[in-house]
Amino acid sequence: MFVHAYVDESYDLTIGVYILTASIVDYSDAEDIRCMLRELRRGGGKLHWSKEPTNRRDEIVKTVSTLSLTTVSVIGSSAALRPERSRRKCMEVLLPELESAGVDAVHFEARQERNNKQDKELIATCRMKRILSNRIQIDFVPGGTEPLLWLPDITCGILLATERGDDSYFEQLGHAARQLKIAAN
Template identity: 30%
Template sequence: MNSESRAYVDESMRVGAGLYVLASVIVPSRRADMYRTALRALLLSKQPRLHWRDEKPKRRHEIVHALTEPPLEVIAVVGTDMPSSKQKRARRKCIDRLYWRLSQRGLYHVAMERRGPANDREDLDMVNALRAQNVLPDEMRVEWCDPLSEELLWLPDILAGVIASAIAGEADLMAALRAELVIDRLCCD
């Protein structure tokens, strides 16, 4: 078990492109405070958190360039061909694959960004169903956190945005990113 690291998870969707990205960034506990400090230093005045969709292109470049050292370790699942009416199905398929990938790496502590009580409950029900099917180990712990109180959730938000942009043809940010990337693709039609 890799108890020295945690996986922080967030999503990005491009509904018009039929794209759902679920990204996790693996953060070794010895580097957690360093990343938190670096992320807080990127905030503009009166900005409560970094949120990829709210950033302008120039600022996105600044953020990516500021996060190149040390290289990030990223595991992402990209759902393609997602009909707009099947977002929940795409999320379930991506979560299933991502949690499996994380468990294969011995990463048993996962922090997901909160999406509201009903959505978080759906995710928890899925985690419990995967455990019941013996797909996930009992040791895996998943928690839902508020990005206003856990800066490390900003990392997967950024990475999910970079990956979604690259798939949509805007590869310059992906090229600037220094990261160890594992990206699985699934068809979500």
């Protein structure tokens, strides 16, 4: 079994929450899941939770809930949330969790090059501190080119809705969703 994790983020400065989610996919199931996600997409580009209307979100959650996958989400909270600091704190927790779960490769949704560089520096630091081994491969992929990156985007959107007080989507999700809450200050 070759296991990959696809990672995306979401945050809300007004409530002081940063969420970093990994959707863990057995690589033998990857192509079937990609096809299903492409069918969910309307128009060009990627499927993006925050741009979907409520009726589409219901359809998306219903479809995603049928998948046998696991998600690990690190939810960082801080009264004075600083997104990049919160991301680093969440990554320091998420990456060792993924490695201990047997993940072979981690694919982060690519951001601006300077942000990717900061992430790569953090990864190198984690390896140097032996928080993370060299066994696990990590790369950065544009979200529009890899439909499996839409899975953590969906889960982040669902968890952010829950943090805002609407747990209706989370109740529908149904698959194993592990949440780790941390202080992100």
